Amino acid sequence: MTRRAVITGIGVVAPAAVGREAFWDLLSSGRTATRPISLFDASAFRSRIAAEVDFDAVAAGLSPQEIRRMDRAGQFAVVSAREALADSGLDIGGVDPGRLSVSLGSAVGCTTGLEEEYRVLSDDGRLHHVDHRYGVPHLYGHMVPSTLAVEVARTAGAEGPVALVSTGCTSGIDAVAHGAQLIEEGSADIVLAGATDAPISPITSACFDAIKATSPNNDEAGHASRPFDARRDGFVLGEGAAVMVLESEESALARGARIYAEVSGFANRSNAYHMTGLKPDGREMAEAISLALDRARLDPSAVDYINAHGSGTKQNDRHETAAFKRSLGARAHEVPVSSIKSMIGHSLGAIGSLEIAACALALQRQVVPPTANLHHRDPECDLDYVPLVARDHVMDTVLTVGSGFGGFQSAMVLTRTLQEAA
The missing domain is CATH 3.40.47.10 (Thiolase/Chalcone synthase)
Incomplete structure (x- = not known):
């Protein structure tokens, strides 16, 4: 088992x-x-x-x-x-x-x-x-x-x-x-x-x-x-x-330990395309998201919050928005999304774990961190990016994603356990 x-x-x-x-x-x-x-x-x-x-x-x-x-x-x-x-x-x-x-x-x-x-x-x-x-x-x-x-x-x-x-x-x-x-x-x-x-x-x-x-x-x-x-x-x-x-x-x-979250699903893909470039359709990230959800035995409707890679480059934010729409369908327009890189920058390899820590704390405290500095909406990035101010939000399932030079695309699903929800 x-x-x-x-x-x-x-x-x-x-x-x-x-x-x-x-x-x-x-x-x-x-x-x-x-x-x-x-x-x-x-x-x-x-x-x-x-x-x-x-x-x-x-x-x-x-x-x-x-x-x-x-x-x-x-x-x-x-x-x-x-x-x-x-x-x-x-x-x-x-x-x-x-x-x-x-x-x-x-x-x-x-x-x-x-x-x-x-x-x-x-x-x-x-x-x-x-x-x-x-x-x-x-x-x-x-x-x-x-x-x-x-x-x-x-x-x-x-x-x-x-x-x-x-x-x-x-x-x-x-x-x-x-x-x-x-x-x-x-x-x-x-x-x-x-x-x-x-x-x-x-x-x-x-x-x-x-x-x-x-x-x-x-x-x-x-x-x-x-x-x-x-x-x-x-x-x-x-x-x-x-x-x-x-x-x-x-x-x-x-041992009666406090549980922040379960690591319930994860997956990664590569775009085999370009060292720094990204395909605009977001297919590889979408595939990683879908496989991570499958491994967690969840469907897109279960996702309550998305911690985006959200680097702040033109191509990444468009690519990621497309990936969310491709993998989650209509749910992508309903679920809050935010990027903590707006506050702590992009620490390269470390950022994915900092974002997992943020997601676990968000689940525990039922608060979505905001996307700071988001004052002017980009028509190509048309999801709910939680601008400026944190939001109280009921969450059981959080999705966090990462995108890296070399074509790496990774996704992880964190869920609250019965102990946490009690």
Whole structure:
């Protein structure tokens, strides 16, 4: 018999919101965390804005050794994992380490640490042949993305399956889906699942500048991320992490744990079309949505809220709107849709897990987060995008989707359990 995977703990490090409750407060109030970049001198860039995390590693409880050893993305992941474990009420000492697993996603790995070290080794790019003697002892770890998952495993004492999922901007959804599969198939009893990325760096900014994917609206940083708005002009780069404790519903009920949501269905597809381009009909995302609903044994009429990818680029928002209509039919015009990227930017691989955390909290609190900065309706984006203000809304089923460079399209369905609804 297939076991049902449920979320019993949530940990978050997000722009302007370190911690789960601060994260929900920011989202439910419709505040934006986008601002001029302060992590490096961005004066030479086309897009000079981002959604940065106000992160104090010492205040977050990391030791000097951990701070020295881990890249910023690793620090985000470990702090999120510790909060998730505490939130779950799980006695980690009573868990068989071999049945405790980690499934972590990341799109760009230890980008921040690698770039900082390259600048040192190359004397700010002046040396063609870098001098390895100036590298930090843990530089090799920065070069191996799986190090991020290993750090989370180390903090939890996990000796079961440990994996790093890297599927671009769908990494966060896909990593949680992999974790849920480990629970369902019986390979693990507890999984720390989520994603982390800290991509706000010169190299990442330069890459997105080159393809004009990020917003150049530097004079209005707080209003630059405008998903589904007729005047949108690109996404705003973000950073952060979210990690969740997954376990079987049977285990959670037996120990009296609070259950946020069940991971009841998930699926992914690829468009095999273009590295950055999207087909306007949204077929591949629609197929992922339909298959995720089938696996959850639900039909489109069950969907009560859609957490959109909602990046704020012209092509993505049109593509996604078409996918919702194609997969949900008439229901697409009835269900509220919103994008939290309007508030916390696009943290690449991490965003999918931050959005899953937002969906689980929305289910628990029966509130739909708004789409900030949505003032001018785009006729091509004609669904109910919950502009500006959060909305009280009765929900049992939430759909969250992601779209990533390389053609990745992922969908996940979260549902309230009987315990939650009681």
